[in-house]
Amino acid sequence: MKQFLLALVFSFFAAVANASVVLVHEENFNAGNVIINKIGVYSDLTGMESISTIEYRQRDRNSLPMIVVAVGLSAFRVVCDAHPDKILIAILIGKEEYLSTSKACNSKSTAVFSGADLSLRLEVLKYILPNISRLGLVYSNRLNLDEAYYQEQARFHDLNFVFSPTPSDRNSIIKIMNHTVMNADVIFSIIDSELYQPQIIQDVLRLFFRQRKIMVGPSNNFVKAGALFAIYSDAEEQIKSLAGILIQLQGNPYKIISPLYPPNLKIVFNPYLVRSFGLVLPSEKYLENNFGLCPEYGCAKALD
Structure with missing residues (x-):
């Protein structure tokens, strides 16, 4: 032994x-x-x-x-x-x-x-909420965000970003979120580990709920916390x-491989917010055929 x-x-x-x-x-x-x-x-x-x-x-x-x-x-x-x-x-x-x-x-x-590519997220958002125009985007100031690229992508969908970089402490975040929510139709969030700590996400989403404003999340965890929807890879x-x-x-260890998003993306909605805002969602089949997106349990089951 x-x-x-x-x-x-x-x-x-x-x-x-x-x-x-x-x-x-x-x-x-x-x-x-x-x-x-x-x-x-x-x-x-x-x-x-x-x-x-x-x-x-x-x-x-x-x-x-x-x-x-x-x-x-x-x-x-x-x-x-x-x-x-x-x-x-x-x-x-x-x-x-x-x-x-x-x-x-x-x-x-x-x-x-x-998460998912910016263009796809904007395309789905505009389809679901066709009357919005201003997207508030709060991000930590350590993040080197290409605002010009974001604005260019937004214009393809008749949208406009309102950018708000911020320090990553809680008081600064809540203050800038309060300001941003007054100047935007929807809050568009990105994956930002320094900004969106779990407790801060909860506080921010409670603020939006009181103001009757919607956040679009970058992951399914955001939707569980109170965002309207997210496109993500499991x-x-x-x-x-x-x-x-x-x-x-x-x-070939010398091969150059470009960074990538996984090819099979899913979409998840917050049913409470869908009902609360009276939204009519596209069918699962439409989401797959037009956007290449599957529900949480997968496209194959959605088409049975």
């Missing part, structure tokens, strides 16, 4: 030492475990090592594999700063968060974005996309 345990321990550390990919996490430890448990379903990757951001900083650069997967914005910032010349992949991160951070990276990087789709990137990089 003792020999068996020693062999088991030895095989574990040998797998870690020979790992071709290291996964770095901070607040997303559970998400990291899900990725490690699922990644083998979509690739032949074995021996992925999971470590914290603290351990990653402390490890000798030469003891780490070439490919590094960072789970979330905080972990991505760490791997950008430490151990240059690795190949970085960010996951569970917003497009703007990634672009703002990757500019300072010393390593080549790519990402699997959470964990399965994000891990599939990550597996695809890893397969390409293992075949």
Whole structure:
């Protein structure tokens, strides 16, 4: 029995030492475990090592594999700063968060974005709420948001953004949200980890409810908290996309892979707000055929 345990321990550390990919996490430890448990379903990757951001900083650069997967914005910032010349992949991160951070990276990087493309979000929003024109967008001032691009995309749908950058402390956020809600028809939120902490989301959505204003969320968690709708990719789709990137990089580590949104997106609505505002939603079949979007339980079931 003792020999068996020693062999088991030895095989574990040998797998870690020979790992071709290291996964770095901070607040997303559970998400990291899900990725490690699922990644083998979509690739032949074995021996992925999971470590914290603290351990990653402390490890000798030469003891780490070439490919590094960072789970979330905080972990991505760490791997950008430490151990240059690795190949970085960010996951569970917003497009703007990634672009703002990757500019300072010393390593080549790519990402699997959470949320959905801006143009698609605006197109669906205008279809559901055709009479709106002003979209309030509050974002943390550490985020390097391309306001000109956002405004250009909005004009395609006869919309206009009202931008409000803010410090990320609660008092500043609530103050700027109060101001923005008075000058916008709808609040359009993006994935912004520093701005939208869980408690702040609740406070902000309560404010909008009292003002009879709608927020469009970037994830299904926002809808559960009180946003009208969100277009998103579930964990399965994000891990599939990550597996695809890893397969390409293992075949050619010098290949340039553009950041991407997972291809199979879902849409979720808040039924209470739909009834409260008297909205008429498009059918599930229409959403799939015209926007390529599935309900939470998937397109196949919607068309049965």
